[in-house]
Amino acid sequence: xxxxxxxLIATKGTLDWxxxxxxxxxxxxxxxxxxxxxxxFYGLQLLKKDLNLKVSPLGNPGMPMPMGMDSWxxxxxxxLPGMEAMMSSMMKSKMKSKGxxxxxxxxxxxxxxxxxxIACQMTVDLFDMQxxxxxxxxxxxxxxxxxxFAGESDVNLFI
Amino acid sequence: xxxxxxxxxxTGLNCPLPILRSxxxxxxxxxxxxxxxxxxxxxxxxxxxxxxxxxxxxxLESSEADGKYHxxxxxx
Numbered sequence: 001x002x003x004x005x006x007x008l009i010a011t012k013g014t015l016d017w018x019x020x021x022x023x024x025x026x027x028x029x030x031x032x033x034x035x036x037x038x039x040x041f042y043g044l045q046l047l048k049k050d051l052n053l054k055v056s057p058l059g060n061p062g063m064p065m066p067m068g069m070d071s072w073x074x075x076x077x078x079x080l081p082g083m084e085a086m087m088s089s090m091m092k093s094k095m096k097s098k099g100x101x102x103x104x105x106x107x108x109x110x111x112x113x114x115x116x117x118i119a120c121q122m123t124v125d126l127f128d129m130q131x132x133x134x135x136x137x138x139x140x141x142x143x144x145x146x147x148x149f150a151g152e153s154d155v156n157l158f159i
Numbered sequence: 160x161x162x163x164x165x166x167x168x169x170t171g172l173n174c175p176l177p178i179l180r181s182x183x184x185x186x187x188x189x190x191x192x193x194x195x196x197x198x199x200x201x202x203x204x205x206x207x208x209x210x211x212x213x214x215x216x217x218x219l220e221s222s223e224a225d226g227k228y229h230x231x232x233x234x235x
Contacts (some may be wrong), residue, residue: 027175030182031213099173099200109179 004028004140007150008037009158013045015053015088015103020159021023021046022106028115028155037110037155038146040120044127047134051104054088066090111137118145163195163231164188170199177203177227178210181232185216188234193219196230203228 008026010021021043025035039047046053057063057070057078064070065087077083094103101109110117117138124131124140131140139145150156167184171176177198185194196207204221207230211218219231 023175026179030175030179031210059184099171101173101176106175 004033005149005153005155006033006035007146007153007156008035009146010037010039010043010046011041011159013042013053015055015091017159018046018051018053019106022103022110024157024159025115026109026113027108029110029115033154035110035113035115036118036146036149037115038118038120040123044119044123044129044134046103046107047117047138049133049135051107053103055091056084056086057087058084073096086095107135111135116149162193164192166195166197166206168197170197171201172198173200174202174206174231179188180208181207181230182210182214185232185234192234194230194232194234196232198228200232203230207232 006025008021008025012018021037024070025037029035034059045051055063057065061070061075065073078087092102119134119138119140119144121140123129165184165188167181167216169180172180177196177200180228181194181196188194194200198207200206204223207221208218211232217233217235219233220229222229
């Protein structure tokens with residue numbers, strides 16, 4: 001059976017959006033896929049050594065909140081200082097209590113399974129980021145490099 | 160069903176950890192050996208079935224008892 005390939009583009013840098021690329025990549029690798037993830041724009045946050053990801057309830061009516069707050073609390077309240085930090089820490093402790101892996105753990109599992117991670121060089125330059133901020137073992141390249149792999153992939157997803 | 164080579168208790172773990180960790184144990188095992196997995200994740204029933212179909216490993220048994228799910232996977 002020839003190895004299947006999965007190509008992902010990760011464009012978002014929040015706690016909630018960090019999960020889909022790492023869950024899909026690690027699972028595909030476990031099933032035997034060769035996997036590459038191209039991190040661009042805010043997705044680059046997912047490659048930082050120091051993962052400090054947040055989730056924001058602001059402008060996110062789909063986010064369930066304790067005590068049904070999502071149904072009665074005016075959305076503007078979620079813009080108050082400290083709300084983002086509070087919701088992020090609540091989300092993290094909820095995930096831990098439900099046995100959901102941390103983003104760092106899933107990322108480690110991806111690296112262990114030889115998932116190839118590529119940081120978009122253009123975005124790194126655009127935001128004046130330093131390679132020292134990122135984890136080791138990743139490549140820096142552009143769109144053409146992504147297509148080299150994506151063009152022969154079985155599954156391509158933009159996240 | 161009771162014969163197995165390795166046992167992995169995935170109790171309390173949620174998707175995709177039961178699959179990922181089981182895969183890790185399978186990698187360390189020899190062809191023909193059986194891995195026994197216990198999980199509390201109800202979504203793992205379909206996932207272990209799909210995992211075995213796609214990796215070619217044989218799902219000898221998949222059952223539920225007392226809110227826990229039991230899998231016997233023969234490594235090919």
